[in-house]
Every structure is written in C-alpha cells, then in structure tokens.
Amino acid sequence: MKTFKTLAISISAGLLALTLVTVGAPLFAEAATEAAAPAVAQAPVDGITDPEAQDLQFMVEEEKLARDVYLTLYDEWNVSVFQNIVGAEQVHMDAIRTLLSAYGVDDPTVGAEIGQFTNPDLQALYGQLVDTGSQSLADAFKVGGAIEEIDILDLEERIAQTDKADIVQVYERLMAGSENHLRAFVTTLERQTGEVYAPQYMDQDAYDAILSGSNGHGQGQGNGNNGGHGQGNGGGQGNGGGQGHGGGRGNGGGQGHSGGQGQGAHGAGDGSCLNG
Secondary structure (H helix, E strand, C coil): CCCCCCEEEECCCCCEEEEECCCCCCCCCCEEECCCCCCCCCCCECCECHHHHHHHHHHHHHHHHHHHHHHHHHHHHCCHHHHHHHHHHHHHHHHHHHHHHHCCCCCCCCCCCCCCCCCHHHHHHHHHHHHHHCCCHHHHHHHHHHHHHHHHHHHHHHHCCCCCHHHHHHHHHHHHHHHHHHHHHHHHHHHHHCCCCCCCCCCHHHHHHHHHCCCCCCEEEEECCCCCEEEEEECCCCCCCEECCCCCECCCCCECCCCCCCECCCCCCCCCCCCC
C-alpha cells in the first residue's frame, strides 16, 4: 500500500474534519465529523438558519466531490460501478440544489468544472482521493467506499442539526443512496480483486448494520407489467425493503401501489444507484 504525505483538513462550522497523517498499511487515516453548535441561536433567513444554509452548501459540494471522483476513476479504470453511481450522485446534487433554490441560498456548484470546488478543503481532498484511486483498481474501490462512509457520517450529523422536515427528508434519502453505494463498492472490490473491504471511517457495528441491511434505510424499486413504478425507503427492511407508490412489485425492491401488480422486471440491482 502506498504511503501518503501529511494532509490536514479542517472544515469549520461543524463540517467535515479529516486528518490524513503519514501511514503505511491503511488506505486513509481516521476521519471524524464534529458538530459545532453556534454560541447563540441564528435568526432564520427565508425560513432557514445560517448553519442550515452552510450545511446545504457543504453537502451539495460533497455530493459533487463524489460525482467528480467517480467520473475521473471511471475514465481511469473503465469499470461500470463508477459510471452507474455517477448518475445517482447527480440526483443527489439536484435534490440539494432544489432546497438551495427554495430557501434562496447561493449554490456553490453553479458553473463549477469537474474537480473544481469553492471549499478549499474539499478541493484538496478531491486531489488526494483521485491520486489514491489512480494507483490500483482495488484502491479505486476503497476510495469509493471511503467517500460513501464519509457522506453517511456527514448526513447523520446534519440530520441531527436541523428541524426542517424537507431538509431531513432529502438528507435521509441521500443517506439511503450512500448506503447502497457503499454496499456496491464492497461487493465489487471482493468480486473483482478478492479483497475484503474494511471500514475506514465508520465503526464496525454501524458498518455491519449497513451491509446486513438492518439499519432501516434500504431502498426498493420495481417495474410492474402495467407500466407502474414503485420505490421507497425501507422501514427497518434494509436493502430493498421499502414500500413505494406508483405501481409494480419488484423482485429486489419495494412494492408499488396504484398501478397494476405485475412482477417487476428487476429490483434495485446491485444497489449501486439511488433510485428516484
């Protein structure tokens, strides 16, 4: 495994804090997310507080980081899992962009090129992740897993810091997608390289819960014979256990209603994309 030079990353206002130290065997050093509550309550602007607005701006760039890294690694390795997840990350970005627009908050990703970020710490992290993922195919899959772990931890933190139902709903949906993506990278790493993935940022229990689908964030999808489409977030069902609306019952996904019950053409596949 390659040795990395010291790279300290600290994101203010309770955002992601990463400290990458010189290591040998591990792919990355430990990363922690820290919540820093403001000393005094912030007055809402257009129905949103400054910390909530800053969280949305950070998360849209973090989703862009995931998308851009996967685009770059797909160009490097031509492995479909990266291409598949790129589309899902774009859906994630668009969901947060909708919230930014609704609350009148500036979108830092507007006009940004691939690999370009307004947040200097994310800019540095992008370069480090691409460099690492370009070293070997196994490293590329581990970079994908690391990104999804970080995303899950950040989303969990931000869900706890807002009481806005629409923001929570989007964050929870993105977290379900990231859990699917993590499972996809873990499976692909083992299938294509024979290596067993080990969590890099999450604790073992949380990681195991995601792999087993017992965390209740799984998503399901199905296409019915009558053209209906169903999907949803699982309520304790884990991977592919959600109830959806719109028709169709998927083999590996959620059950749809109000559009014909035909057997779904397929379920959620390998879980590499956020459905919907």
